[in-house]
Amino acid sequence: MSQSAQQMFDLHREILDQAVDTISSRNFWTPYPESMRKYPEDAVKAAPSNLESLLNQPFTLINSVGSSTEQVGGEVSPYGFELGITYDQPDPNELIASMQVAMRDWRNAGAQARVGVCLEILSRLNAMSPEIAQAVMHTSGQGPLMAFQAGGPHAQDRGLEAVAYAWQAMAQIPAAAQWVKPQGKHDPIVMDKRFHIVPRGISLVVACSTFPTWNTYPGLFASLATGNPVIVKPHPGAILPLAMSVRVAQQVLKEAGFDPCLVSLMPDSVDAPLTKTLALNPAIKLIDFTGSNAFGDWLIQNATQAQVFAEKAGINSIIIDSVDNLRAVTANLAFSLSLYSGQMCTTPQAVYVPRNGIETAEGHVSFDDVAAALAKAVQAFLSDNDRACTVLGAIQSLETQARIDECRGLGDIVLDSEQREHAHFPNARIHTPLILKVDAEQQAAYSEERFGPVSFVIATDNTAHSIALARDVIGKKGAITLGGYTTDEAVAEQLEELAMEVAAPLSLNLDGGIFVNQSAAFSDFHATGGNPAANASLCNQAFVANRFVVVQSRRHGQSN
Incomplete structure (x- = not known):
């Protein structure tokens, strides 16, 4: 030597x-x-x-x-x-x-x-x-x-x-x-x-x-x-x-x-x-x-x-069964959908919600209102243009930019994508998220990866149906991330079981400063190598x- x-x-x-030591303890350290x-x-x-x-x-x-x-x-x-x-x-x-x-x-x-x-x-x-x-x-x-x-x-x-x-x-x-x-x-x-x-x-x-x-x-x-x-x-x-x-x-x-x-x-x-x-x-x-x-x-x-x-790539999924605070949940998801204009292998694309709605601490909320709350949260988060440009970044490729237009016809538009102007870079390719509403039967729309700021809120029969759909789609296409929201511990265990079955890491009830598309070195295993999205x-x-x-x-x- x-x-x-x-x-x-x-x-x-x-x-x-x-x-x-840290890769054994999985604690925070850098x-x-x-x-x-x-x-x-x-x-x-x-x-x-x-x-x-x-x-x-x-x-x-x-x-x-x-x-x-x-x-x-x-x-x-x-x-x-x-x-x-x-x-x-x-x-x-x-x-x-x-x-x-x-x-x-x-x-x-x-x-x-x-x-x-x-x-x-x-x-x-x-x-x-x-x-x-x-x-x-x-x-x-x-x-x-x-x-x-x-x-x-x-x-x-x-x-x-x-x-x-x-x-x-x-x-x-x-x-x-x-x-x-x-x-x-x-x-x-x-x-x-x-x-x-x-x-x-x-x-x-x-x-x-x-x-x-x-x-x-x-x-x-x-x-x-x-x-x-x-x-x-x-x-x-x-x-x-x-x-x-x-x-x-x-x-x-x-x-x-x-x-x-x-x-x-x-x-x-x-x-x-x-x-x-x-x-x-x-x-x-x-x-x-x-x-x-x-x-x-x-x-x-x-x-x-x-x-x-x-x-x-895979179909990163969120399953919403019930929540304590819908505003906190949608604010968390708004950040995840906006960060780097969805150009992350961890960004959620498919959001499963029962068509009859969900229970919250403030009462029952319909499917349409859940979708609307998510759209409103994204709009609020990106209301300040300077902050929006900082969080969204710019669209890396022209293909990703074109995909936004291509996807508009795949469902009912809940939130349309807007082009924003950067204060210092007037020619920057900056676009806000596109959120679409679809029925569970429209699997061709949401079961293909739509890389970029495109996501789907999917109406399902119930949470069991949401889990079954996610199991099927991830089993075929893979996923790097899986998220879930529930106030029912029995459902939480079902989501944990789903995560093991499809070999996708689960983030449960995130409503604060940690987001599903973040991965911490020395602690989080990024991808598992156990589903089609990654073999390592x-x-x-x-x-x-x-x-x-x-x-x-x-x-x-x-x-x-």
């Missing part, structure tokens, strides 16, 4: 130990504060100008493997301007060949060196959080606060969580052991055994446009910590945040005495995509993917030489344990 890597491990050992006030004021103020200094020019990385086939770019901020940044696209074959050579030293360095480097990368990324937030905001369309939290410290939390699981899994394997089998009157049989943690091979991380860092860091750090070189393949619309992240990783790797190509960027364009070609390369042994069902399924079915960890969870032992194998050697030894 190089001294630099050992120093990195020693420097961050306390954080590592705390992370390992070494990366989510408040901007915890970061140097100068860094926060300088972040917008730092972004401007990167625009309209080539982005340079530490590592340059072989010849660059071309320069790619074309990112356009959802807030209405072109970034004008170009990136080197390395030759895939040359890059893979270089990574295969570099992997040997990375493997032989051992778990402490690899984990030490990963922890140092995360520490430096955390210090850059204000700057990374600007890159996330102007590629994903997230609002400024969300871009800072989700793109910075929360993403780093998930990366650290993956490193903690990787360290825990590797630490369970001893480097050597002496095996002594008694033979009665005869001398015992003695074998000296050595155990090697061996990476599977090159890892490909296929990133999404909406959460470029949050969804990328878990796979990146899980693979890197366990010895696998990582190719980061960003979405063509959100390259910059990952280019910045890769540059930091390459800087740390170089300082620690390793080949910086161990983490490399492979950008492409919409017109000339590379993901399928990369995914089918025999050297690619691990693939992390976040995105559409169609492409996730394609990877699983075709990239058979690789372990594929896929987070796709962020993050658990299964997410890291298959990224390496244990190769042993043995020889005759002598007893002590």
Whole structure:
């Protein structure tokens, strides 16, 4: 192990130990504060100008493997301007060949060196959080606060969580052991055994446009910590945040005495995509993917030489049986439906309500009035335009923007989507939620994912019918989140049972400052890997344990 890597491990050992303890206790903890006030004021103020200094020019990385086939770019901020940044696209074959050579030293360095480097990368990324937030905001369309939290410290939390699981899994394997089998009157049989943690091979991380860092860091750090070189393949619309992240990783790797190509960027364009070609390369042994069902399924079915960890999409559902305070419940749901314009894999889409209405502490409320209360809550929450623009963010893609119009005819409009104007970015794509009312029989409308600010209030026969419908839809299409509201403990148990049956995490009776589409690292398991929406969870032992194998050697030894 190089001294630099050992120093990195020693420097961050306390954080590592705390992370390992916390994934067992599942308590709240983070070494990366989510408040901007915890970061140097100068860094926060300088972040917008730092972004401007990167625009309209080539982005340079530490590592340059072989010849660059071309320069790619074309990112356009959802807030209405072109970034004008170009990136080197390395030759895939040359890059893979270089990574295969570099992997040997990375493997032989051992778990402490690899984990030490990963922890140092995360520490430096955390210090850059204000700057990374600007890159996330102007590629994903997230609002400024969300871009800072989700793109910075929360993403780093998930990366650290993956490193903690990787360290825990590797630490369970001893480097050597002496095996002594008694033979009665005869001398015992003695074998000296050595155990090697061996990476599977090159890892490909296929990133999404909406959460470029949050969804990328878990796979990146899980693979890197366990010895696998990582190719980061960003979405063509959100390259910059990952280019910045890769540059930091390459800087740390170089300082620690390793080949910086161990983490490399492979950008492409919409017109000339590379993901399928990369995914089918025999050297690619691990693939992390976040995105559409169609492409996730394609990877699983075709990239058979690789372990594929896929987070796709599902029909996130809310079942309303009864509530204490309807205003508090609808205010909570209004935030969930509005946050980042529904462009989250955790945003509710299907809200099941009995057609005969629900009971509240203030009396019976009809189905139509429940739907109207939800619409009113969204309107009230977004009544201040500045706050609305901050919470809604901007629509990342033109396809998502078009989907709003496409969905208007799928049901009765309870709340129409409005276009809003941003005070500082007049060309920003900002739209409020569209809420539709449908009958349970209109399953074709609500049982397909409608990514973006589109949701359905579904009239069912009763709560048992709501549960049955959710069971059927989630069983077929999957879900990342499931929410429920009831004042009846027996119904609460039925919802708990439903959650286990469809393998979707349940949030029950949320009416305060926690929302169904939030997921806390070290405590919440994001997705379960148990339904069609995802075949892996962020993050658990299964997410890291298959990224390496244990190769042993043995020889005759002598007893002590």
